[in-house]
Amino acid sequence: MAPGPAGADAPEPPRLLTEPGGGIPFVTNSRQELERCARLLRAGSGPVAVDAERASGFRYGQRAFLVQIKREGAGIWLIDPEAFEDLGTIQDALGGVEWILHASTQDLPCLSELGLWPDRLFDTELAGRLLGLPRVGLASVLEQLLGVTLAKEHSAADWSTRPLPEDWLRYAALDVELLVELRAAMIEMLADAGKLDWAEEEFEAIRTAPLPGPRKDPWRRTSGMHRLRKPQQLAVVRELWETREALARNRDVAPGRLIPDAAIVAAAASQPSTVPALLKTPGFHGRAAAKEGPRWVRAIQAGQAAARSKEGLPQLHLPLDGPPPPRAWRDRNPLADRRLKTAKAWIGNKAEELSLPTENLLTPDTLRRLCWAPPERIDPDSVADALTALGARGWQVSIVAPILTVALLDPDPA
Secondary structure (H helix, E strand, O other), X not given: OOOOOOOOOOOOOOEEEOOOOOOOOOEEOOHHHHHHHHHHHHHOEEEEEEEEEEOOOOOOOOOEEEEEEEEEOOEEEEEOHHHOOOOHHHXXXXXXXXXXXXXXXXXXXXXXXXXXXXXXXXXXXXXXXXOOOOOOOXXXXXXHHHOEEEOOOOOOOOOOOOOOOHHHHHHHHHHHHOHHHHHHHHHHHHHHOOOHHHHHHHHHHHHHOOOOOOOXXXXXXXXXXXXXXXXXXXXXXXXXXXXXXXXXXHHOOOHHHOOOHHHHHHHHHHOOOOHHHHHXXXXXXXXXXXXXXXXXXXXXXXXXHHHHOHHHOOOOOOOOOOOOOHHHHHHHOHHHHHHHHHHHHHHHHHHHHOOOOHHHHOOHHHHHHHXXXXXXXXXXXXXXXHHHHOOOOHHHHHHHHHHHHHHHHOOOOO
């Protein structure tokens, strides 16, 4: 770090944390050790730090391949969930205990698959956003608030590897080593800033929100598909995507490790009819491109057949769920366009005043929906009701409803 002004003490560099205080735990993969873990966690005190490691990009789906837990009096535990049908015994041991997670929405779905769910929640990543911290990754937050920097990460590793290397276990344990101390520091800062109630409302909203259901037409998220202009090509994308998905699920590998999205789009654009022609198609590649060539050709043919039937031809564009893109508002609804521009500027100013990211004060989607279709009668109560119906939290509504009422009534202030 650069030295401070003359006569001032230079700021202390962050302390590098290379190993958890109690050493690197072994991996719990036997029923006997899991029961021991549950007993110690139940006898522990205070909140519990929880994290999970997935094998995104390597294995199919988003299941957890390691769960890290730390509680005062119990130490750190690294649990291999693949060794157990579920972790219900851990859930029972932590009944009523507050869980601390960083970026909880990333880990809660895979923890839920294991029978784990918090009765109370503290999210250190979201707390960092509410505090207006410039960077909210775990390593950055620890450095900013506790003066500690973590050793090199392995977040992109294949956590399905067995046995897990020692340095990976060290990294995993460090992820929960300081979460309890970090929570304590953040609670004090949130209380000083008058934001602790906001944080608690946000955490409870996350904890009680239903998990996302299956996405409608997930094949439509194929990267690069926007370059295709014909419904017949989309029918081929759909068949190739579903064929790849079934194969990936069966082999327990990430779909992109078979053929990438770019290969699906390339094949759908040219639609070769033979394996040699497919393999010569520019952009068609991947680890299973050649070996599964006949499978991909059959999928192309199935897509073509589906396209020939009226029922099997997908729409090129789906109906919008909500307002059109803001770039179209000026022509389609000039008043809504002026509302949005005014409201967006005022909400941005208020967020800056409160040291919040604008999207944490009010999501862009909520703002767009309200400006496009405001209540028939515009007053603070009706605007507050509309915001609540759109999913805004109580603390957000109390701050932005008065601002938006004026913006909706007078979108062209002098």
